[in-house]
Structures are given as C-alpha cells and as structure tokens.
Amino acid sequence: MIEYRPLRIALLGAGSVGGQVARLLLENKNELAARVGAELELIGIAVRDLNGKRDSAIPRELLTTDAEALIMTADIVIEVMGGIEPARTLIRQALLAGADVITANKALLANHSTELFDVAEQVGAQLYYEAAVAAAIPIIRPLRESLAGDKVIRIMGIVNGSTNYILDRMDSEGLSLEAAMVEATDLGYLEADPKLDVEGYDAAQKIAILASLAFHTEVDLNSVHREGITSITPAQIASARENGYVIKLLAVCEKIEADEDGEAGVSARVYPALIPREHPLASVRKAFNAVFVEAEAAGELMFYGAGAGGSQTASAVLGDLVSAAKRHVIGGPGLADSAHADLPTLPISRITTSYQIALEVKDQPGVLAEVANIFATHNVSVETVEQSIANKRQNPTAQLLIGTHDAKDSALTAVVQALSSSKVVDSITSVIRVEGN
Amino acid sequence: MIEYRPLRIALLGAGSVGGQVARLLLENKNELAARVGAELELIGIAVRDLNGKRDSAIPRELLTTDAEALIMTADIVIEVMGGIEPARTLIRQALLAGADVITANKALLANHSTELFDVAEQVGAQLYYEAAVAAAIPIIRPLRESLAGDKVIRIMGIVNGSTNYILDRMDSEGLSLEAAMVEATDLGYLEADPKLDVEGYDAAQKIAILASLAFHTEVDLNSVHREGITSITPAQIASARENGYVIKLLAVCEKIEADEDGEAGVSARVYPALIPREHPLASVRKAFNAVFVEAEAAGELMFYGAGAGGSQTASAVLGDLVSAAKRHVIGGPGLADSAHADLPTLPISRITTSYQIALEVKDQPGVLAEVANIFATHNVSVETVEQSIANKRQNPTAQLLIGTHDAKDSALTAVVQALSSSKVVDSITSVIRVEGN
Numbered sequence: 001m002i003e004y005r006p007l008r009i010a011l012l013g014a015g016s017v018g019g020q021v022a023r024l025l026l027e028n029k030n031e032l033a034a035r036v037g038a039e040l041e042l043i044g045i046a047v048r049d050l051n052g053k054r055d056s057a058i059p060r061e062l063l064t065t066d067a068e069a070l071i072m073t074a075d076i077v078i079e080v081m082g083g084i085e086p087a088r089t090l091i092r093q094a095l096l097a098g099a100d101v102i103t104a105n106k107a108l109l110a111n112h113s114t115e116l117f118d119v120a121e122q123v124g125a126q127l128y129y130e131a132a133v134a135a136a137i138p139i140i141r142p143l144r145e146s147l148a149g150d151k152v153i154r155i156m157g158i159v160n161g162s163t164n165y166i167l168d169r170m171d172s173e174g175l176s177l178e179a180a181m182v183e184a185t186d187l188g189y190l191e192a193d194p195k196l197d198v199e200g201y202d203a204a205q206k207i208a209i210l211a212s213l214a215f216h217t218e219v220d221l222n223s224v225h226r227e228g229i230t231s232i233t234p235a236q237i238a239s240a241r242e243n244g245y246v247i248k249l250l251a252v253c254e255k256i257e258a259d260e261d262g263e264a265g266v267s268a269r270v271y272p273a274l275i276p277r278e279h280p281l282a283s284v285r286k287a288f289n290a291v292f293v294e295a296e297a298a299g300e301l302m303f304y305g306a307g308a309g310g311s312q313t314a315s316a317v318l319g320d321l322v323s324a325a326k327r328h329v330i331g332g333p334g335l336a337d338s339a340h341a342d343l344p345t346l347p348i349s350r351i352t353t354s355y356q357i358a359l360e361v362k363d364q365p366g367v368l369a370e371v372a373n374i375f376a377t378h379n380v381s382v383e384t385v386e387q388s389i390a391n392k393r394q395n396p397t398a399q400l401l402i403g404t405h406d407a408k409d410s411a412l413t414a415v416v417q418a419l420s421s422s423k424v425v426d427s428i429t430s431v432i433r434v435e436g437n
Numbered sequence: 438m439i440e441y442r443p444l445r446i447a448l449l450g451a452g453s454v455g456g457q458v459a460r461l462l463l464e465n466k467n468e469l470a471a472r473v474g475a476e477l478e479l480i481g482i483a484v485r486d487l488n489g490k491r492d493s494a495i496p497r498e499l500l501t502t503d504a505e506a507l508i509m510t511a512d513i514v515i516e517v518m519g520g521i522e523p524a525r526t527l528i529r530q531a532l533l534a535g536a537d538v539i540t541a542n543k544a545l546l547a548n549h550s551t552e553l554f555d556v557a558e559q560v561g562a563q564l565y566y567e568a569a570v571a572a573a574i575p576i577i578r579p580l581r582e583s584l585a586g587d588k589v590i591r592i593m594g595i596v597n598g599s600t601n602y603i604l605d606r607m608d609s610e611g612l613s614l615e616a617a618m619v620e621a622t623d624l625g626y627l628e629a630d631p632k633l634d635v636e637g638y639d640a641a642q643k644i645a646i647l648a649s650l651a652f653h654t655e656v657d658l659n660s661v662h663r664e665g666i667t668s669i670t671p672a673q674i675a676s677a678r679e680n681g682y683v684i685k686l687l688a689v690c691e692k693i694e695a696d697e698d699g700e701a702g703v704s705a706r707v708y709p710a711l712i713p714r715e716h717p718l719a720s721v722r723k724a725f726n727a728v729f730v731e732a733e734a735a736g737e738l739m740f741y742g743a744g745a746g747g748s749q750t751a752s753a754v755l756g757d758l759v760s761a762a763k764r765h766v767i768g769g770p771g772l773a774d775s776a777h778a779d780l781p782t783l784p785i786s787r788i789t790t791s792y793q794i795a796l797e798v799k800d801q802p803g804v805l806a807e808v809a810n811i812f813a814t815h816n817v818s819v820e821t822v823e824q825s826i827a828n829k830r831q832n833p834t835a836q837l838l839i840g841t842h843d844a845k846d847s848a849l850t851a852v853v854q855a856l857s858s859s860k861v862v863d864s865i866t867s868v869i870r871v872e873g874n
Contacts, residue, residue: 024586024734035585130583136735138575138583146567146575148472149461149755280741283720290739297461297752298573302727304717304739315734318586 004038004329009321010074010099011045012067012090013081017104017131018045019055020314021078025321026057032318036325044070046081046090072097076324078317079103080131088112095125100324104131104313110205110221113212128324131316133206134159134289137305138319143213143293151296152214154254156435159206161287161307162189162197163229163249167272168285170237171246177232189287199228200270203251210291211253211268215343219253223345225269232272236430239358239401245274246282250435255343256350261408265346274356275436282436292436349410354383354437356403358430359419363389363396367424371400374418381405397426403434441475441766446758447511447536448482449504449527450518454541454568455482456492457751458515462758463494469755473762481507483518483527509534513761515754516540517568525549532562537761541568541750547642547658550649565761568753570643571596571726574742575756580650580730588733589651591691593872596643598724598744599626599634600666600686604709605722607674608683614669626724636665637707640688647728648690648705652780656690660782662706669709673867676795676838682711683719687872692780693787698845702783711793712873719873729873786847791820791874793840795867796856800826800833804861808837811855818842834863840871 009025011018025032025042033039045058046067054060064070067090071077077094079101081087087108094101096119103109109116109132120127130140134157143152158164165187166180175183181198184190189197196202204224211219229249240247253268275282280302284290289307294300306312361367368387375382384403389396404412419425446462448455462469462479470476482495483504491497501507504527508514514531516538518524524545531538533556540546546553546569557564567577571594580589595601602624603617612620618635621627626634633639641661648656666686677684688707695701712719717739721727726744731737743749798804805824812819821840826833841849856862 020734028586028588031588032586136583136587136732137738138579141578141583142575145760146573146578146756147752148759149465149469150573150752151465151468278722280720283717285715295573295752297457297748297755299743299746299749300741301574302739302741304737304741306736309736311734312736315584315587315732318734319583322585323582 006039006041007036007075007325007328008043008073009040010043010070010077012071012077012079012087014045014047014054014058014063015080015082016055016310017080017313017317019057020310021080021317022059023055023057024314024318026059032322035322037329038325040321040325043074046070068093071099074099075328076321077101078321079105080313080317082107084108084111088116091116092119095119095123095127098123098125100126100128100327102128102131102317102320102324104129104317106132106205106209110208113209114218126324126327128320129209130320131313133209134291134305134307135309136312136315137289137291137303137307138316139210139291139303140213142303143210147293147295147298150298153294153296155207155210155214155252155291155293156281157207157210157251157289157291158248158281158284159251159289159291159307160197160203160249161289162191163203164284164289165189165287166198167229167232167237167247167249170232170234171241174234176234177230198230200226200249203249203270207251207253207268207270211266214253215255215266217266217343219266219268219345223268225271225348227271229272233430236432239430240274244277245434246277247272247432248275248281248284250275252435254351256346261350261410262346263344265344265350267346267348267351269348269351271433273433273435275434279436349408349413351409352406353409353412354404354406354434355412356401356430356432356434357416357419357428359400359402359428360397360426361400362424362426363398367398370422370424371419374422375404375415378411378414378418380407380411380415443476443478444473444512444762444765445480445510446477447480447507447514449508449514449516449524451482451484451491451495451500452517452519453492453747454517454750454754456494457747458517458754459496460492460494461751461755463496469759472759474766475762477758477762480511483507505530508536511536512765513758514538515758516542517750517754519544521545521548525553528553529556532556532560532564535560535562537563537565537764539565539568539754539757539761541566541754543569543642543646547645550646551655563761563764565757566646567757568750570646571728571742571744572746573749573752574726574728574740574744575753576647576728576740577650579740580647584730584732584735587735590731590733592644592647592651592689592728592730593718594644594647594688594726594728595685595718595721596688596726596728596744597634597640597686598726599628600640601721601726602626602724603635604666604669604674604684604686607669607671608678611671613671614667635667637663637686640686640707644688644690644705644707648703651690652692652703654703654780656703656705656782660705662708662785664708666709670867673869676867677711681714682871683714684709684869685712685718685721687712689872691788693783698787698847699783700781702781702787704783704785704788706785706788708870710870710872712871716873786845786850788846789843790846790849791841791843791871792849793838793867793869793871794853794856794865796837796839796865797834797863798837799861799863800835804835807859807861808856811859812841812852815848815851815855817844817848817852
C-alpha cells in the first residue's frame with residue numbers, strides 16, 4: 001500500500017550515531033515503508049573526509065563532502081554531526097529550504113534552540129530532537145504530547161551516564177573519585193574533555209532543553225546553576241549510605257511561584273544531591289539515565305534507559321524520522337512548542353530544598369547550642385542531629401551531621417556562611433542538598 | 438491565535454475518571470486552547486442516572502442520559518464509562534459518525550480492539566487509548582511512535598497496582614497474602630471482584646493490548662497464559678529475599694522465533710516470577726506500575742508511574758485529546774497501527790525461561806543423584822542447588838532449592854511432573870519462574 005513518492009532523506013554525519021542510523025534505515029527499509037506509507041530513500045551522507053574510517057553499515061557511494069548541495073534536495077535532514085558549527089548553519093539552511101530536520105545535537109539546542117525554532121516556525125518546517133536528551137529514552141515526546149493536557153510541576157533527571165557510573169562505583173565498591181574516573185575513562189563513558197561530564201556541563205545542557213519544553217519558556221543555558229561531582233568524597237558517599245541515601249548528580253527544573261523574594265519563574269540547576277534509597281531514581285545504576293517527572297494530574301512518572309550510545313541514539317532518531325515522514329505523507333500537526341509562558345529563569349537562591357551539613361566542632365559545653373542558634377537566626381529549622389565524638393588527645397572534637405527541613409537556598413547558604421566563621425566550628429566537612437524526600 | 442472553530446467534546450461516563458477529565462478540561466480551558474489552536478468545548482456528559490452522586494467538578498447542566506444523541510454532534514468522544522456494553526456500541530456509533538474516539542477501557546480493547554480499529558480505519562477516524570494501559574504512564578505513544586523505527590524484542594510489565602501492593606507488603610512487612618489483601622481492600626486498591634486483580638485477569642487484558650501494539654499482530658485475550666498470585670506463600674517470598682530476588686506479578690510478551698517445536702509467533706503471559714533485586718522492575722514498590730521494554734536498537738527502557746487513579750487516567754485522556762484535537766485543526770497522520778505482521782499467539786510451552794523449584798526429599802544416599810537425573814533426562818540444566826537438612830526424628834528430610842538454566846517451558850513442566858511422581862520426592866513446595874536475569 002505504498003502510494004506516496006519516496007521521501008528523500010539526507011544524513012549529516014557518519015560517526016557512531018550516523019552509522020547506526022544508516023544501518024537501521026537500510027536494514028528496516030520495508031518495515032519503515034509499511035509504517036510510513038512511503039519509501040525512505042537515503043540520498044546521501046555528508047562527511048568532512050571521504051576517506052575517514054567508517055562503520056561498515058555506511059554505503060561509501062552515498063558519501064559526499066558537499067553538505068549544502070545534499071540538503072537542498074532532501075525532504076528530511078538528519079543532523080548527527082554534533083558541535084555548533086557547521087551544524088547550526090546547515091540546519092538553518094535545511095529548514096529554510098523547507099525540509100524537516102531531526103537533530104541529536106544537545107549542545108546546539110541548549111545554545112540556539114530559540115533561533116532554530118523561530119526559523120522552523122517561519123517556514124512551517126518541523127524540528128525534531130528526541131535523541132538530543134537521554135538518547136532512546138522517550139522524554140521529549142511524552143512531555144510534548146502525553147502530558148499536553150497536564151501541568152508539569154518539576155523534573156529531576158539523572159541525565160549524564162558517566163557521572164552516574166562514577167558515583168555508583170564509589171557507592172557500591174567504595175572507590176575514590178579518581179579510581180572511578182579511571183574506570184569510566186577505560187569504558188569510554190567520559191567525553192574527550194571529562195569536564196563536560198564531571199562538572200555538569202552536559203547535564204546543564206539537557207536540563208535547559210527539558211525546562212524550556214516543560215514550562216513553555218526559554219531557559220538560557222547560562223542561567224542554569226551548575227555544580228559538578230569533583231568535590232564528592234568517599235566519606236560523603238559512605239555517610240549517605242549509612243543514613244539511607246545515595247548521592248546522584250541531579251539535573252532539576254521546576255516552576256517556582258511568586259513569593260516575598262520575587263516574581264514567579266523557572267529554576268534549572270545541576271548539583272549532586274542525596275536522595276532516599278527508596279526513591280525510584282536511587283535504583284538507577286551504572287551508566288543508565290532516568291528522568292523523573294512530577295505532574296499535577298499524572299503524579300509521579302519515571303522514564304529509564306540508556307542515555308547514550310550509537311544504536312540507542314539512532315533508535316530515537318528513527319522514531320522522529322517516522323513521525324516526520326508520516327507528516328509528509330498524511331499531513332500532520334505542527335509541534336507548536338512555544339515559549340508562550342515566557343517565564344524568567346530564577347537564581348538558585350529562590351529554590352526551596354533541604355541541606356545535610358557535616359561539621360567538625362569543639363567538644364565542649366555550649367557548642368551545640370551555639371550551632372543551633374546559627375540555624376535559628378536564619379530561620380532554618382533543624383530536622384536531625386547526629387553527634388559522634390572523636391577524642392583526639394590534644395583537641396577533643398565532635399562530628400555533627402545536621403539535616404535541615406526545607407528552606408530557601410539563600411537561607412541555607414547564609415547558615416553555611418555563618419557556620420564557617422563561627423569560633424566553635426573547626427571545619428565544615430560536607431554540605432549537600434537533599435532531594436526526593 | 439485561535440483561528441479554528443470550537444471543537445465539540447462529548448464525555449461518556451462521569452465516574453472518578455470522568456469527573457477528573459471534566460475538571461481538567463474546564464480548569465485548563467485557556468492553556469488547552471492555546472496548545473490546540475481551537476477551543477475545546479465540553480458539550481455534554483452522558484450518564485445512566487441524572488441524579489447519581491457526582492464529583493463537584495461535573496457541571497450538572499451538561500448531564501444527559503441520551504448518549505446516542507450526544508455523540509452524533511461531537512467532533513471527539515471520550516469514553517470513560519468502562520465495561521463492554523454499551524461502551525462498545527457507542528464507540529462504534531461515534532466512529533461511524535466520523536468522530537475521533539478516546540477510550541480508557543482496557544476490557545473493551547482487550548476483547549474487541551480488532552473490530553473497533555477496523556471501523557475506525559473504514560471511516561478514517563482515530564481511536565486513541567493511552568489511558569487504557571497503566572493510566573498516566575506514557576506507554577502506548579512510545580511504543581507506537583518513539584520506537585516506530587526500532588524493533589521490540591520483549592515487554593515485561595508490572596501492570597496491576599493492587600497485586601504489586603500485596604506482594605510488596607508481603608515482602609517488606611512479612612504479611613500473609615490474606616493480611617496484605619485486607620490492607621489492599623481497605624485502601625480501595627482491589628477491584629470490586631478481587632479475582633480480576635489477584636488471578637491476573639486485569640494484567641492479561643493489558644498485556645494483550647501491549648502485545649498487539651508492539652508486534653503489529655492481533656493477540657487474542659484467550660490466548661494469554663494467566664497465573665495469579667493466590668498461591669504465593671510467605672515462605673516463597675522469604676526464600677526469594679534470601680536469594681537476592683523479589684516476587685512480582687509480571688505481564689510478559691515477546692517475539693518467539695521459529696524452532697524445532699513450531700512456527701514463529703508471539704507469547705503473551707501473566708505469572709508471578711522471581712526477578713533479581715538489582716533489576717529496575719524490583720524497585721517498583723507499593724501500588725506503582727512499570728513497563729520494561731527491550732528493543733533492538735534502543736536497548737532497555739522502563740516507564741514508571743501510577744497505573745491507576747482518576748486524575749492519572751484523566752491526564753492520559755487529556756494527552757490523547759490534545760493529539761486528537763490538533764489533528765482536527767491541522768490535519769494529522771493516522772495512527773496506522775495495523776496487524777500487518779499477523780503472527781500466531783503461541784502457547785506457554787514455547788517460551789524459554791528458567792525455574793526455581795523447592796523440594797522436600799528423603800534425606801538418604803542417592804537422592805540427589807536421582808533428582809539430578811530427572812533434570813538431565815529432560816535436558817534441563819541445573820544452575821544452582823542449595824540443600825538444607827531438617828532432621829525430623831522419625832523421617833529425616835532435606836530441603837532442596839534448585840535453580841535451572843534457561844530451558845523450554847515444556848521441558849520444565851515435564852521435570853516438575855517427573856519430580857512429583859518420583860519416590861524420593863516427598864513434596865514440591867514451590868515452583869516459580871525467574872525473569873530478568
């Protein structure tokens with residue numbers, strides 16, 4: 001029942017994702033044609049160097065270095081080359097030429113999505129990007145379509161596989177950060193520049209994309225608060241475990257209502273946080289990703305899977321390709337994502353969370369009262385205090401592990417500030433946020 | 438930017454789901470209109486009895502007992518009345534009148550989906566049913582769209598919340614089945630007829646729907662193998678825990694290739710099974726649901742959330758409503774689900790799995806050899822044997838806990854049969870399948 005002309009598909013990039021996209025397109029040719037109602041014809045694959053090393057799935061006769069010429073005759077352009085340029089210029093050109101575009105490029109979207117969506121809207125073309133966040137885990141489509149009649153309250157994601165692997169190995173095997181990073185490097189989990197992972201840049205890009213979509217508002221990557229995992233110690237991991245928590249690098253976004261500190265807006269942030277072991281995110285092990293969504297009517301949802309990998313990313317690209325191709329054949333609804341809510345992105349000081357703070361204090365009368373007083377002064381309510389005494393001969397000290405109730409992050413920061421300058425506090429060993437309680 | 442005429446929405450049913458659908462439709466009127474590009478006008482709510490007790494969100498002036506008249510003037514009909522009739526006849530009439538239909542009715546779909554999809558296809562109308570399986574958890578749309586360019590290998594779901602609650606309480610609190618059932622009843626988790634839950638009928642309906650969708654083939658509800666949880670004992674739960682497993686009621690479907698026992702086909706089944714505690718499904722606690730999908734390119738995915746509840750189901754209905762309404766406004770791809778693969782549904786004997794078998798045997802020389810011989814005769818390979826001796830004075834017996842490697846279910850059944858008639862076996866205390874290893 002193929003009644004429509006073949007659709008012309010151009011592929012930009014022939015790396016690990018491009019190779020898998022080409023393989024799936026060619027291997028599943030007949031099934032895809034049956035699903036779409038038209039043949040999907042791969043008309044060319046743009047690469048920088050015709051003689052580079054390639055996946056054997058890439059038909060060499062389709063390779064070209066002239067990406068601009070290739071996209072001009074395509075119905076649908078798949079961009080899996082990565083990086084900002086020339087991807088950005090090529091996607092603009094493709095959209096302006098009337099092609100629908102599918103991209104797996106999170107860096108590009110996190111930095112230039114408004115520009116690209118504007119171009120797409122002007123010309124009535126579509127830009128699909130399921131593969132740009134968490135690879136094959138369907139998260140863009142559920143946010144955009146399944147929850148279209150609901151309201152997202154908050155998203156908490158484990159969206160960087162390598163840091164989750166590192167933290168998981170520190171937790172399950174007691175490894176040091178350095179040893180876990182060596183393992184992750186050996187397994188090929190870390191980016192060429194590991195800072196992108198361990199300092200939270202990759203997660204920040206992804207949460208900027210998710211926040212924009214969930215709250216119909218433009219979230220600038222530069223306004224995402226970002227803390228990485230480089231200062232996480234085995235002692236913090238062990239303490240978390242003893243107390244029924246696990247440390248995960250969380251990417252969080254949520255709607256914040258207007259209050260005495262300012263207007264309503266969106267918070268987007270990345271930081272390591274304690275989450276209770278019974279929380280569904282705690283069971284996300286190894287390099288897996290998961291996105292936990294709270295919505296008004298739907299309640300709690302979680303989407304779990306491999307957040308990276310050539311074939312996983314290609315699976316998401318192919319899902320978008322089938323949607324785009326069907327729209328060519330039968331016509332279809334525009335994506336109609338818009339920044340209609342137009343909310344500001346708020347600083348971290350506006351969020352409400354709780355802290356767990358580990359202190360080394362002098363073991364002498366009145367210390368606990370003084371510490372408690374610091375919390376009270378800043379209107380931060382203490383939920384738990386655990387004290388353990390290490391009687392060093394010369395200088396007896398006590399360890400305090402203090403868990404707070406929810407409070408404004410600004411108040412918690414002020415507490416930490418005050419503690420650090422208090423005479424009874426020898427040192428602050430750990431400050432970490434708690435989520436998911 | 439509302440340019441399209443208002444769309445006329447008819448609601449059939451005003452129970453807990455209907456009340457929430459009405460509430461969301463009315464409360465989010467403006468957001469929905471902005472998203473769709475047309476107003477969604479609730480034109481009437483069909484009920485059996487105008488004077489029944491209602492959610493306060495239901496506007497009484499919209500109530501009518503004349504469902505047939507109501508659907509004749511609707512663009513989109515939402516069926517949340519449940520049950521086979523009159524839902525089936527009304528949905529047929531609505532489709533034939535050209536309306537798109539959204540249903541949350543799993544029993545109807547599990548029994549009559551082919552008929553209803555055929556009617557929809559004939560007239561070019563659409564039938565949406567995200568809410569029919571696992572409420573707000575987006576699983577229909579990901580299977581239909583996100584994985585449209587991939588191939589599903591297998592689905593394992595915890596799709597019945599009440600039985601998951603019961604098994605979770607038995608596991609975490611050591612409750613008996615009866616005590617856990619009382620709790621579940623008190624919490625309103627069990628259906629009016631608890632058999633539908635505890636004997637796996639509800640889960641069987643859901644996996645029939647998922648299997649049909651995942652494998653593009655018609656899966657008859659009667660061909661779903663079904664075992665409930667009524668024979669699960671605290672001893673089995675405790676043994677599972679000791680061995681690093683947890684018992685879950687799993688609904689499984691998978692593609693089975695042709696082999697020496699017959700042609701290729703689909704297996705769909707429901708049974709309690711052991712799964713390793715590290716498996717993502719093991720962390721699904723209380724009355725939550727989750728669907729674990731393995732696909733060729735995407736790898737492992739899991740979708741988690743509340744699988745029931747009025748507002749959760751309504752969230753899924755609204756997601757479908759926005760899709761259906763957008764299609765009215767802008768035109769859109771048909772769902773184009775088809776049973777093109779047309780595979781047979783295979784009997785349980787064709788599946789490959791592993792068993793864990795607990796036996797009470799005579800504690801005398803040669804017994805283990807004889808038991809091992811029974812496994813070998815049927816070509817079932819033993820992976821683990823644990824023996825514990827209970828020296829009853831008169832009649833010394835030993836407990837054997839035997840884990841098998843993967844084998845055909847028919848061979849495993851034959852082993853159990855042979856064990857039960859063996860002279861050295863006093864009794865078979867537990868036979869349970871293992872999944873997710």
